[in-house]
Amino acid sequence: MKRSILFICSVLLWYSCSDDDKAIDIVTEEIEYGAVVRTLQFNNAEFNVGDPDSVFSxxxxxxxxxDGDLLEAVDLMVSFVDNTPAGGDxxxxxxxxxxLLPEDFGLGAxxxxxxxxxxxxxxxxxxxxxxxENISCxxxxLLRTVIRLTDGRSFTTGTASSIILAYETFFSSPYCYTINVVEPIDEELFTGDYVMTSIIDGPLGPTFNESGTLVSVEKASHSNTVRQVRLKHILSHPSNEQPRIYEFSIVCDQVVFRKNQLSSVIGQCTFSTSSPILLGPGEENAPANILDDSVFEVWFVEGYLGFDGRCGFGTAPSRIRFTKQ
Structure with a gap:
């Protein structure tokens, strides 16, 4: 576990010294006295509608x-969310x-x-x-994990900060995976060079620094319908932090922003917490036209799950538009 802590500390040292050392202490304490299911990589992230053999991996x-010696078991829980209840919920x-018991695991790198x-x-x-027959696009x-330790403790959703939950971080431990049921699309759709603009600013201004500039949208390797774009949150470090990968899915006639996406490792208004602003889907998704990818929007919220980086805005909507060049 010391390797993990040293990694996190090296990242947070960008803004360490004086009161900012508290952030390091909090992250270190959370990992030292907890347990996480770290996401290493997705092999396939979604189910294809009408294909019972499609696999989430x-x-x-x-x-x-x-270092894993406290593991007693990882319990796996699944539930189904019917987002098309016209014929019944x-x-x-x-x-x-x-x-999963300890003997079910191998030893990773x-x-x-x-x-x-x-x-x-x-x-x-x-x-x-x-x-x-009742599963639609x-x-x-929802696949939820519960880590049980030999000392009686357990960890699952609701027990970690945003720096632990967020994808594309060292830990990437959301404890719950959302598996969309999708209709496969042409892999070239919704890819290429786009001008990205902010059409509804976030609570601190345009969510991403690249508003009004050319960005590249690419297909993710782990899914036919997932798209990726590299952007920098408004609170990102101007020089020491690279653009982060943000993902959204083309789910039938909607553009769905991925859950648990981090703003920045320093995306907070006070460093007394290890919970930077988290981004995720809102109650509404942007519409998608799979016959025309020339212009589309992505709708999401800042302060997802209440993680607003101690900025005090709670949860606030943000919307961006992509125009193909």
Missing amino acids: VDIEVQDEL FSTTEASLGS NGFPKITLNYSQAAMAAAVGVSL SDQF
């Missing part, structure tokens, strides 16, 4: 204060997908327990008791 690693409560989770759409549907499965 992700490589994970378990870390605790004794088939949403479910959680059901068990089973538990970092010296921690590692495993690849592979679950088909049919397996998850069976676990929650949903007929495949834009519905979702």
Whole structure:
């Protein structure tokens, strides 16, 4: 675990000294006395509608204060969210997908327990008791992890700060994966050079510094419908921080911003916390036209899950537009 702590500390040293040392102390304490399911990489992030054999696959690693030696089990819970309830709402409560025991894991390159989770759409549907006929494009499965330690403690959603939850960070430990049910699209759609503009500014101004400039949108390697763009949040360090990867999915007729995306490692108004501003989807998604990708929008919120970086705005909407060049 010392390797993980040293990595985080080296990142936070950009703004260390005096009161800012508190941020390092908080992050160190959170990892030293907790446990995370670290996302190493997605192999396939979504289910294809009408394909029971499509598989969600992700490589994970378990870390605790004794480098995995405290692990008793990782419980897997799944639920179904019906986002197309016109013919009836088939949403479910959680059901068990089973538990992973220490002997189920191998030893990863970092010296921690590692495993690849592979679950088909049919397996998850069976676990929650949903007929495949009642699963439509834009519905979702939620796969939640619960780490149980031998000393009686457990860790799951609601037990970590945004710097731990956020994707594209060292830990990337959301404890819950959202699996969209999608319709595959042409891989060239919604890719290329676009001018990105802010059409609804975030609570601190345009969310990203690149507003009004040319950016490149690319297809993600782990999904047919996921797109990536590199941007810098308004609170990013001007020179010591590179643009972050932000992801959104073309889910049927909607553009869905990914959950748990970090603003910046220093994206906060006070450094007395290890919880920078988190970005995520709002209650509404932007419309998408899979026949025309010349102009599209991405709608999201800053302060996702209430992580507003101690800036005091709570949760606030932001919208950006991409115009193809």
